[in-house]
Amino acid sequence: xxxxxxxxxxxxxxxxxxxxxxxxxxxxxxxxxxxxxxxxxxxxxxxxxxxxxxxxxxxxxxxxxxxxxxxxxxxxxxxxxxxxxxxxxxxxxxxxxxxxxxxxxxxxxxxxxxxxxxxxxxxxxxxxxxxxxxxxxxxxxxxxxxxxxxxxxxxxxxxxxxxxxxxxxxxxxxxxxxxxxxxxxxxxxxxxxxxxxxxxxxxxxxxxxxxxxxxxxxxxxxxxxxxxxxxxxxxxxxxxxxxxxxxxx
Numbered sequence: 001x002x003x004x005x006x007x008x009x010x011x012x013x014x015x016x017x018x019x020x021x022x023x024x025x026x027x028x029x030x031x032x033x034x035x036x037x038x039x040x041x042x043x044x045x046x047x048x049x050x051x052x053x054x055x056x057x058x059x060x061x062x063x064x065x066x067x068x069x070x071x072x073x074x075x076x077x078x079x080x081x082x083x084x085x086x087x088x089x090x091x092x093x094x095x096x097x098x099x100x101x102x103x104x105x106x107x108x109x110x111x112x113x114x115x116x117x118x119x120x121x122x123x124x125x126x127x128x129x130x131x132x133x134x135x136x137x138x139x140x141x142x143x144x145x146x147x148x149x150x151x152x153x154x155x156x157x158x159x160x161x162x163x164x165x166x167x168x169x170x171x172x173x174x175x176x177x178x179x180x181x182x183x184x185x186x187x188x189x190x191x192x193x194x195x196x197x198x199x200x201x202x203x204x205x206x207x208x209x210x211x212x213x214x215x216x217x218x219x220x221x222x223x224x225x226x227x228x229x230x231x232x233x234x235x236x237x238x239x240x241x242x243x244x245x246x247x248x249x
Contacts, residue, residue, distance in 0.1 A: 001026045001191065002047075002160060007056035007067065009042055016042045017053070018215040024160065024193055024208075029186045031202035031223070032195045034212035035238065040195040043212070044162050047193070048084050049075045061159070080109075083153035087165045089145045091137045091152075097124060098133040101152045109156075116155075123151035127181045143174030150181055160191040167198060179205075199242055203227050211235050 002024040009017040016039045024030055032040045045051040046067065047058065053067040061081065065074055091100045101120035105111040111119075124130055127147040137145050146166055153161050163182070167175040179201050186192065186205050196202060202209055202223060209226040211219045211234075219232045230236050 001028075001061065002193075003059040004047060004067070005057050005059075007043065007046055008054045009039075009046055009051065010054055016215050017046065020056075020212070020215070020217055022047075022193075022210065022217075024191060026159075026191055027189045028208055029190075029192045029206040030194065030208045030210060031206035032193065032210045032212060033197075033199075033202055033238070034218075037214075038212040039215040040212055041164050044084075044164050044193065044195050048079065048082060048162055050084070080156070081159045083156050083158035083161045085146070085149050085153050085161060085163045085166050087169050089137070089142075089149045089169070091145055091148060093137050096134050096136055097129060097140070097148045097151075100137075100148055101155050104152065105155060119155050120151070123155040124148070126154060127151045128177070141174055142170045143177045146170065146178045147181055150178070150185075154185075160193060161185075163192060163194040163196070165195050165197065167196070197242075199239075211238065213238075 004020070004022045007017050007020045008015070020039070020043055032043065034040050042051060046053040049070065056067040058065050058067050060078055092103065095103060098117060098120050101123055102116040105116035105119060106113055121133060124133060127150050129144060129147050129151060132140065132144060140148065167178050170178065175198070179198060182192070182201070183205050194206065206223050209220065209223045210217055211226070213234060219226065219230060219235045227239065230239060
């Protein structure tokens, strides 16, 4: 469904991605793990063309593109089939939860307002925000704001959703409600590519894991195998460190 090969990306003299390959099948939930500064977020942003890769190819729905020179039209077509959930929610502060979900449908997709609102309400219901249609972001907790952001992603009926550390800006007690929504989406077969520090999610919800460090993929494979029998010494060190930091259940 989605395959990227040989992604390279530098910012000035700093090479952040050093030839990364990635493969996602329909229905996969792929967790991208690694220490801070390993290139995880840059990889996700390059795949969705929020950053332009210096090298690499992207194949999506059978079409292959050179990532460094993809046309605006092709990027727009790709984005119509994908959605991105940001770490910092990226909601419009002057719009209600429902308006945040419908804005893209009405403005970018030229959908009539009544239909957009019907889709928006259903998306908010799905993430447990059915009683908050008319609330503004400042009236919502961080977890609720992130659930609105996920509803906004769902409303576009994407083939794949990219999540960039969706819980890292949240207070610990609010993380669970967002992960629960993602867990339900995974059960329903939504394809997801998730940059995360949440080891329980990676272990119990994702079916594939990619472990990155210093711009390369150190190890990738089935989640169960990755956690129970990692093949690389560096992976074992990372898992030990994370378990020590937060107690891995």
